[in-house]
Amino acid sequence: MPETDTVPVPPRGPAPRDSAGPVVGPDELDLALIEALQLRPHASWTLIGSVIGVDATTAARRWRRLTDSGTAWMTAYPAQHVSVVAYVDLECEAGAVDALTRLLCSWPPVFSVERTTGRSQLFLSVAARDLPSLDDLVTRRLGGLDGVRSSRVSVSTKVYQEGSGWLLGTLDEQQRAALGGADRHDRTRPGPGPYESDRALLLALGADARRGHAELARDGGMSDTTVRRRIGRMVSRGEVRFRCDLAQHLAGWPVVATYRVTTSGPGAESTARALAALPRTRLCSAVTGRDNLLLSVWLRSTDDCRDLEERVLGRHPGLRIGERDITLHTAKRMGRLLDRWGRAGAHVPIAMATEGAAGVTTVRPPGRS
Numbered sequence: 001m002p003e004t005d006t007v008p009v010p011p012r013g014p015a016p017r018d019s020a021g022p023v024v025g026p027d028e029l030d031l032a033l034i035e036a037l038q039l040r041p042h043a044s045w046t047l048i049g050s051v052i053g054v055d056a057t058t059a060a061r062r063w064r065r066l067t068d069s070g071t072a073w074m075t076a077y078p079a080q081h082v083s084v085v086a087y088v089d090l091e092c093e094a095g096a097v098d099a100l101t102r103l104l105c106s107w108p109p110v111f112s113v114e115r116t117t118g119r120s121q122l123f124l125s126v127a128a129r130d131l132p133s134l135d136d137l138v139t140r141r142l143g144g145l146d147g148v149r150s151s152r153v154s155v156s157t158k159v160y161q162e163g164s165g166w167l168l169g170t171l172d173e174q175q176r177a178a179l180g181g182a183d184r185h186d187r188t189r190p191g192p193g194p195y196e197s198d199r200a201l202l203l204a205l206g207a208d209a210r211r212g213h214a215e216l217a218r219d220g221g222m223s224d225t226t227v228r229r230r231i232g233r234m235v236s237r238g239e240v241r242f243r244c245d246l247a248q249h250l251a252g253w254p255v256v257a258t259y260r261v262t263t264s265g266p267g268a269e270s271t272a273r274a275l276a277a278l279p280r281t282r283l284c285s286a287v288t289g290r291d292n293l294l295l296s297v298w299l300r301s302t303d304d305c306r307d308l309e310e311r312v313l314g315r316h317p318g319l320r321i322g323e324r325d326i327t328l329h330t331a332k333r334m335g336r337l338l339d340r341w342g343r344a345g346a347h348v349p350i351a352m353a354t355e356g357a358a359g360v361t362t363v364r365p366p367g368r369s
Contacts, residue, residue, distance in 0.1 A: 073244075255304065
């Protein structure tokens with residue numbers, strides 16, 4: 001993954017959309033199409049269409065409509081993309097939250113930005129080359145922004161589940177079997193990382209992982225054969241993750257709940273794996289701090305929080321929930337800028353922060369000189 005400072009970069013693609021009123025979400029056929037691509041990101045439209053019951057042209061046309069509207073999108077990123085991934089809680093002045101959100105969405109090392117309930121108004125997912133670079137990013141660059149009162153950093157030590165492994169649950173077992181699993185690499189044992197020469201190809205796939213080989217070859221100045229070989233190598237070695245994502249609000253999953261959980265003793269590992277296997281889990285990561293697990297789930301309503309907690313605590317009586325927060329708005333997810341409905345707009349390529357990088361940018365809340 002490229003190294004970077006925190007100078008904002010112009011995002012690629014259209015700006016996030018917005019609307020004064022409700023917008024139409026995907027139908028059941030659209031959801032089936034999306035899950036098919038979650039399972040087989042590079043499957044042919046002929047295969048996808050046969051599984052969901054339409055012809056190849058209809059499948060491709062529906063996907064184009066979903067991507068054009070920002071309802072669904074496909075991205076790619078290295079499976080072992082940085083030396084350090086961390087989660088940062090920022091406590092901010094109320095008048096600075098909106099401006100800070102916009103600024104941080106333009107920073108490549110900050111690959112996800114959420115506005116949340118609780119003591120901290122912003123929850124960030126960040127990437128750094130090493131621990132000194134993470135320290136520099138948090139203390140000098142984030143800490144130097146006007147409107148930031150304090151920060152808390154939790155370093156990820158092991159990921160049990162992430163968004164690329166989450167499935168909608170629309171397809172039945174027969175449909176999933178028909179798709180096979182050729183594109184589903186081992187998510188727990190990533191390869192050593194893509195070669196330096198693959199950077200440009202990964203950046204192009206990050207913006208749109210369904211781009212054809214011919215288009216990638218033309219834009220990258222390579223042959224079609226070279227593109228096929230490089231992508232095939234990265235997939236077979238587990239070096240790249242493909243992620244088919246969607247506007248969660250429109251798909252009926254409007255609530256993101258994030259829990260700080262403590263689990264200890266001999267059963268801690270099995271508990272973490274059980275939480276990661278829950279159908280609602282989007283992220284389950286071991287982290288540093290008093291609470292040693294970070295759990296993020298997608299839910300149908302806020303009422304589902306109580307039901308989820310009761311189920312989890314009933315199955316794992318030794319588990320303790322330290323904190324719980326609700327995401328008010330996801331402004332950026334894995335480099336993709338999102339509008340208030342969760343629809344995708346521009347893409348900011350993810351890159352890791354490096355120590356001593358220049359380009360600290362400050363933002364002043366409204367009304368301050």
